[in-house]
Amino acid sequence: MLTLFHHPLLPACRFVRLSFGEYGEELALIEEKPWLRRKEFLTLNPAASLPVLLAEGDQPIVGATVIAEYVDETRGVLKRDKRLFVEDPLARAEIRRLVDWYLVKTEADVTRHLVRERVLKPIMGSEYGGGAPDSTAIRAARANVKQHLKYTNWLAGTRNWLAGTRLTYADMAAAATLSVLDYMGEVSWGDYPAAKDWYTRMKSRPSFRPLLADRVRALSPVSHYADLDF
Amino acid sequence: MLTLFHHPLLPACRFVRLSFGEYGEELALIEEKPWLRRKEFLTLNPAASLPVLLAEGDQPIVGATVIAEYVDETRGVLKRDKRLFVEDPLARAEIRRLVDWYLVKTEADVTRHLVRERVLKPIMGSEYGGGAPDSTAIRAARANVKQHLKYTNWLAGTRNWLAGTRLTYADMAAAATLSVLDYMGEVSWGDYPAAKDWYTRMKSRPSFRPLLADRVRALSPVSHYADLDF
Known part of the structure; x- marks a missing residue:
């Protein structure tokens, strides 16, 4: 299972989680507070930004669009009509x-x-x-x-x-x-x-379910957030 | 010849010019002042950002990294050891x-x-x-x-x-x-x-030469800007 350094309320991180979810691949999630500039995290990504994916061989892949291209090149191309990208x-x-x-x-x-x-x-x-x-x-x-x-x-x-x-x-x-x-x-x-x-x-x-269960300490979601009929 | 809407002192625009330059392909350049939000330009790119490439069939391609991927897919893959991208x-x-x-x-x-x-x-x-x-x-x-x-x-x-x-x-x-x-x-x-x-x-x-000739009205370049030995 690959690992994603993320924050639950950053769109770029949610984008990666949704994309893996569509391909039915689970991720190990590590919640990172990038403003703390943890040394171990800076080693993975000197820009200290999220998301960072630890890909095969624990190689860090930095940034949502870079991860998306990697996922397409290593997974998406095999998904036929379930691919989140196209040929043209x-x-x-x-x-x-x-x-x-x-x-x-x-x-x-x-x-x-x-x-x-x-x-x-x-x-x-x-x-x-x-x-x-x-x-x-x-x-x-x-x-x-x-x-x-x-x-x-x-x-x-x-x-x-x-x-x-x-x-x-x-x-x-x-x-x-x-x-x-x-x-x-x-x-x-x-x-x-x-x-x-x-x-x-x-x-x-189904890829959306984990996101609808996310909660952050400072702010509760609006009441309709997880309702499918809102 | 493809057309590039650009500004001479924006790195994202220079990146596209250099990349086409490396492939020996000339571009028709149109200098755009995006803060004027010209109607015709907004039609090409509602984000009003630069650069915008008019590709084959005058299809607008928006943003430096998006253009770079397009150029790789339509040109780079054929360039062998001159390709600005790799396989892995x-x-x-x-x-x-x-x-x-x-x-x-x-x-x-x-x-x-x-x-x-x-x-x-x-x-x-x-x-x-x-x-x-x-x-x-x-x-x-x-x-x-x-x-x-x-x-x-x-x-x-x-x-x-x-x-x-x-x-x-x-x-x-x-x-x-x-x-x-x-x-x-x-x-x-x-x-x-x-x-x-x-x-x-x-x-x-050689791809750099046109950039070294760029001048903008508000600011002259430093004296060594165009010197190859600086």
């Missing part, structure tokens, strides 16, 4: 664009700030940058979240799955991100019916 | 980790701030966030640059090329980043002899 280079580019959209752009505009202020700072300790949440950062992130939900709603309303006709890494990245926002109660689903319909389908997949 | 999945993961290190981490810690404050803000116009540079942001970026140069120096001193025995995308990403920092006079090469030796080799490659 232009279609691959569209999947990768959407993965970056959620794990880089949505992360920078919205998710990183809300997770830091609402989930991490309360537990970080002041010597690591913890403390009271910054309400300006929260307000800015909440102003941005609408654009990302609107875009997801448009994608979900236009295509069967977010990158086209089949389930791909793009759906994993979007679902990982929206599941974190949903945990924190930041999604007004009623305004985005197509996104809600797509998310309902994602949420009922 | 673990070695591919190491190349991708380093590309992300420079184009994501160095960008976030250092390059983005220095380019914004010193190159873009002077020309942006106040209605787009332009104006006087923020000296606090410049100071913070300059404090971070040392760690990245030290890491590059360690890589260059330990390996023949940054990801191992051959020239890869990792070298393109690092050289793209360091060339921007060097343009702005932010690299004290004397402190990093192994990095300097590696950069000298990169700089003398």
Whole structure:
């Protein structure tokens, strides 16, 4: 079994867990607090970022998109119609664009700030940058979240799955991100019916179950978080 | 000939130009000012980020790493020992980790701030966030640059090329980043002899020539910028 260093409320880590879940492969999870900059963890990843996968031979693989490519090259290519990626280079580019959209752009505009202020700072300790949440950062992130939900709603309303006709890494990245926002109660689903319909389908997949059981110390999930009918 | 929407002093754009340059393929360059959010450009890339490649059939391909994977899938695989990528999945993961290190981490810690404050803000116009540079942001970026140069120096001193025995995308990403920092006079090469030796080799490659001719309005390059013996 491979090992994943992760945090339960980081979208990039959830993306990797969902992808392995879709391939029916269990991971040993180690919860890492990257702000502590543990020496052993820095040896694996000098960037001190999450996620890090210990692959075959305990070789560290750093970063969600790098892990996704590795998983595709070593597993996905054998999965036929269950593969989360496709053959055509232009279609691959569209999947990768959407993965970056959620794990880089949505992360920078919205998710990183809300997770830091609402989930991490309360537990970080002041010597690591913890403390009271910054309400300006929260307000800015909440102003941005609408654009990302609107875009997801448009994608979900236009295509069967977010990158086209089949389930791909793009759906994993979007679902990982929206599941974190949903945990924190930041999604007004009623305004985005197509996104809600797509998310309902994602949420009922077996790969999603472990995520719906996640809890973090600083913040309980909204009441509908684990409901398949929300 | 394919078209690249770019800005001459963004590392992610230089990375793409260098990679096409290594494969001997010319690009039609369009200089884009992404802060203007041109309608036609947003149609190609709703994230309004650079670079964007117009690939075969004018299909937009968004983002440096997404473009690099596309170029490898459609060109690199045919280049044998000139390919900027490798076959082995673990070695591919190491190349991708380093590309992300420079184009994501160095960008976030250092390059983005220095380019914004010193190159873009002077020309942006106040209605787009332009104006006087923020000296606090410049100071913070300059404090971070040392760690990245030290890491590059360690890589260059330990390996023949940054990801191992051959020239890869990792070298393109690092050289793209360091060339921007060097343009702005932010690299004290004397402190990093192994990095300097590696950069000298990169700089003398034909793919580098167009970058050494780049000039931007707000800032002239340091005097040694285009010297192969610096």
